[in-house]
Amino acid sequence: MNHLSSYCHISTKEIVTDKGALLFDNTEGLEVNDFLKTVYKKLAIDYPKFYKMDSLSKAAFLGVELLKKENAALAEYADDEIALLFANSNASEDTDKKFVNSYAEEHAPSPSLFVYTLPSILMGELAIRNKWYGESLFVILQKFDAAFFADYCNMILLRNAKACICGWIEITEGKTEAFIFLAEKNGNENNTPLTKQTIEKIYKTIMKQSRPSKV
Amino acid sequence: MNIYIGAENIISPLGSTAEENFGALSKNSSGIKKTEAAGFDKKSIFFSRFAENTNDFSFDALLKNCLKNVRSKISPDIFSSEKTLLILSTTKGDIKSENVNPIGKSVSELQNSFELKHAPIVVSNACASGVIAINTAANFIRAGVYETIIVAGCDVISDFVTYGFECLFAISDKPCAPFDKNRTGITLGEGCAAVVLSSHKTIFNVEPMRFIEGTSGNDANHISGPSRTGEGLYRTVKKTLELAGITEKDIDFISAHGTATVFNDDMESVAFDRLNMQHIPLNSLKGYYGHTLGAAGIIETAICLQSMRNNTLIKSMGFEEEGTVKKINIISENKKLSLETVLKTSSGFGGVNASLLLKKS
Numbered sequence: 410m411n412h413l414s415s416y417c418h419i420s421t422k423e424i425v426t427d428k429g430a431l432l433f434d435n436t437e438g439l440e441v442n443d444f445l446k447t448v449y450k451k452l453a454i455d456y457p458k459f460y461k462m463d464s465l466s467k468a469a470f471l472g473v474e475l476l477k478k479e480n481a482a483l484a485e486y487a488d489d490e491i492a493l494l495f496a497n498s499n500a501s502e503d504t505d506k507k508f509v510n511s512y513a514e515e516h517a518p519s520p521s522l523f524v525y526t527l528p529s530i531l532m533g534e535l536a537i538r539n540k541w542y543g544e545s546l547f548v549i550l551q552k553f554d555a556a557f558f559a560d561y562c563n564m565i566l567l568r569n570a571k572a573c574i575c576g577w578i579e580i581t582e583g584k585t586e587a588f589i590f591l592a593e594k595n596g597n598e599n600n601t602p603l604t605k606q607t608i609e610k611i612y613k614t615i616m617k618q619s620r621p622s623k624v
Numbered sequence: 625m626n627i628y629i630g631a632e633n634i635i636s637p638l639g640s641t642a643e644e645n646f647g648a649l650s651k652n653s654s655g656i657k658k659t660e661a662a663g664f665d666k667k668s669i670f671f672s673r674f675a676e677n678t679n680d681f682s683f684d685a686l687l688k689n690c691l692k693n694v695r696s697k698i699s700p701d702i703f704s705s706e707k708t709l710l711i712l713s714t715t716k717g718d719i720k721s722e723n724v725n726p727i728g729k730s731v732s733e734l735q736n737s738f739e740l741k742h743a744p745i746v747v748s749n750a751c752a753s754g755v756i757a758i759n760t761a762a763n764f765i766r767a768g769v770y771e772t773i774i775v776a777g778c779d780v781i782s783d784f785v786t787y788g789f790e791c792l793f794a795i796s797d798k799p800c801a802p803f804d805k806n807r808t809g810i811t812l813g814e815g816c817a818a819v820v821l822s823s824h825k826t827i828f829n830v831e832p833m834r835f836i837e838g839t840s841g842n843d844a845n846h847i848s849g850p851s852r853t854g855e856g857l858y859r860t861v862k863k864t865l866e867l868a869g870i871t872e873k874d875i876d877f878i879s880a881h882g883t884a885t886v887f888n889d890d891m892e893s894v895a896f897d898r899l900n901m902q903h904i905p906l907n908s909l910k911g912y913y914g915h916t917l918g919a920a921g922i923i924e925t926a927i928c929l930q931s932m933r934n935n936t937l938i939k940s941m942g943f944e945e946e947g948t949v950k951k952i953n954i955i956s957e958n959k960k961l962s963l964e965t966v967l968k969t970s971s972g973f974g975g976v977n978a979s980l981l982l983k984k985s
Contacts, residue, residue: 473732489841498728500717500748501908505784506629512787513721518664523788524848524973527715529749533974536842542859544840545976546756549746550725557745561760568867569839 411566412600413607416590417475418615419468424448425618426475427611441585445471452478456538463504464526464580469495472589472598473535480591483572492544492570493532494561497579500549501528531578539592544569553577553588555609562592562603571595577612588612625685627762628825628985630832631697632926636691636815636913637672639948645923646930649938650958653899654912656799656811670799672813672914673781683718683780684730684753686816691738691776693772694818699827702772702820703738709770710734710744713757713777714918717746718779719784720790740808751972752840752922753777759838762819762980776818777922786812792848793930794885800915802882802908802940803889803954805947810883813914818921819929822913831985833929836965838980846976851887854895856977857969861899864967864979872901876961877937879928879968882908883915884942888971893948907955911941921978928982932963 417426421441426433435444435453445467448609449459454474456575459467475482504525511519524530529547535544550557562573577588590611592603601607633641637655638648648655655672662669673827674681680689691710692961695703702708712734717727731744747757754777779785789795789812800811820828821835842858843851851857865871880892880899889908896902909924916923938955964984971977 460683488844499725500727502725505719509721509724509784512664512783514920518787518791520788520791523791526784526788527750527973529972529976530847530974533842533976534848536975538848540844542842542844542856543895545749545842545974546760546840547748549748551728551731551743560764560767562770564763564769569763569863576638616889 410574411563411603412593413591414591414600415476415480416588416611417472419472421587426479428479441580461521462534465501465528465578466525466531468580468587469531469576469578470534470538472576472587476574476589476591486572488540489542489570491541492565492573493535494546494558494573495532495576496548496550496560496579497528497577498549498551499579499581502527503580553612555612556605559603559605565592566592571577588615625750625766625823627765627821627823627835628828628832629819629821629835629982630828630830630929631694631820631905632929633678633690633693634815634817634923634926635686636923637674637966638912641693642926644928646927649912649927650936651901652939652941654799654941655813656914664790667720669786669795670811671781672811674814678747683778684733687734687776687778688737690816690818694820698820699831702827704741705772706741707771709742709764710740710772711757711761711773712744712746712748712776713753713775713922714748714779715748715750715753716782716785718777718780719782721783736940749972749976750974751917751920752970752976752978755838755968755970755978756840758819758821758925759840759978762835762838765823771824772820772822774818774820775922776816777919778816779919780814781812796884796894800884800910800940801942802884802910802942803948804943805945807884807886807889809885811914813916815913815919815923817914817919817926819922819926833932834983834985836865836981836983838978839863839867840976841977843977845973847975848915848973850891850971851975852891854891854898856975857895857971860977860979861967861969863873864981868981872899874924875904875965875967877966878904878906879924879966880906881969881971882910890949893950893952897950897951902950902952905937905953907938907940925968928966929969932966932982932984935960935962937961
């Protein structure tokens with residue numbers, strides 16, 4: 410039985426993990442890029458490449474760093490045993506708009522923006538950071554689809570990987586959301602089974618928690 | 625479980641069926657032509673592109689026409705079956721400067737017009753999207769989630785993508801020349817292609833081939849530059865062969881990626897050398913189609929199927945003189961050869977690489 414071992418959720422309001430703790434509370438109301446930079450500093454990670462990433466990659470990067478912190482076992486896998494599955498409904502819309510602006514308004518198409526106009530680049534950043542050589546898939550879905558995540562993970566864990574890091578990650582104007590979780594083949598018996606129902610339940614709980622704004 | 629692949633179709637500047645496309649390749653016709661004032665600074669650029677001023681070749685029209693053709697090549701009830709899924713492979717969809725998020729609308733329209741039971745899934749894995757989309761389809765079928773999956777790939781030329789590759793200094797000032805000593809970069813192309821994968825051989829009107837295995841692997845090296853050691857490509861091909869239980873000795877032909885940038889083609893030569901595949905006949909189709917990005921892996925797989933049906937190797941257009949870090953066996957003229965087992969590979973930004981194996985059934 411495959412398991413959902415751990416998860417975290419990032420929004421501009423806060424970051425929470427399955428341990429329930431409110432890790433970072435964006436009471437100052439920072440915009441996403443600044444909020445993510447603050448989180449990076451608080452986590453005391455030394456990886457200067459972080460600063461040149463777009464917001465999508467930054468959010469995925471931080472989510473995976475948090476999962477690693479709480480799941481020491483991730484370091485035990487061979488370098489090609491961890492698969493990556495990420496999805497959203499807007500591809501790289503936020504960066505696409507910035508790239509259009511660079512040529513249409515500023516008359517200087519920006520190469521550093523253009524390379525991030527593919528959402529799958531975030532998985533390249535994760536692979537480089539962690540020296541992971543395994544399978545990766547980015548899909549665009551009309552909306553969050555727990556069945557897709559469950560089906561794909563259970564399938565990739567059959568033969569191609571022993572763990573799969575999954576993420577639903579959307580950053581558009583006024584909206585930031587990254588739900589990142591770890592699925593494992595040889596999870597602990599006490600872990601949550603990896604099914605459409607359990608993924609759906611966690612996602613809904615997270616959405617409910619993150620809705621009310623802080624006073 | 626056997627997985628079958630067939631019912632291939634291609635719409636490109638070289639023709640509107642797989643057969644027309646293969647016919648053009650057999651005559652070594654290329655779709656690449658010069659377009660005046662297409663660049664950011666109004667300079668002329670080589671593209672493989674459709675005639676302008678017609679709606680027949682818009683992103684949505686291409687997909688619709690391509691899928692209509694595919695539908696006529698399989699049992700009539702398959703598209704609307706509960707056990708069928710459509711997977712789209714694209715990098716930028718119908719992107720326009722004034723509308724950067726057009727994919728969702730296209731997907732809904734396709735679902736409605738073909739009466740699909742499930743919302744189509746869009747695979748966006750840079751230039752390896754096509755091969756990864758096909759591999760994902762095969763994995764879903766093997767796991768019993770679906771019985772038949774239609775995989776379509778489409779990308780069109782836009783200012784967005786043209787200016788992007790221009791600012792990376794990646795566009796060749798002549799038609800691209802994959803694996804050639806004097807290659808200087810890519811030529812962008814546009815097109816649409818589709819293949820059908822199924823656990824049922826009987827749904828195909830014409831004998832399908834078999835999909836054997838497919839995997840992906842990352843270079844873990846650089847987001848926009850290929851690895852010097854070809855690590856990701858080496859790993860994915862090795863893994864695919866292991867899962868298939870075959871060795872490099874069984875492979876008759878490699879349909880490589882070959883974008884014609886200096887670093888990409890060198891990287892591929894290093895990976896194939898490490899895999900002991902330097903002697904296997906290999907081509908890139910970018911000299912005919914340009915780089916069609918998200919459509920490339922599907923167009924090239926469809927041509928692999930045509931090559932297998934016709935037992936014909938197609939010349940790697942643009943290749944004149946050896947000039948990669950490692951020597952590889954680039955096909956310099958069309959020739960007849962019995963093709964039993966074929967390897968298709970792709971590589972893309974984000975260090976992603978993918979491979980798949982096809983066999984005659």
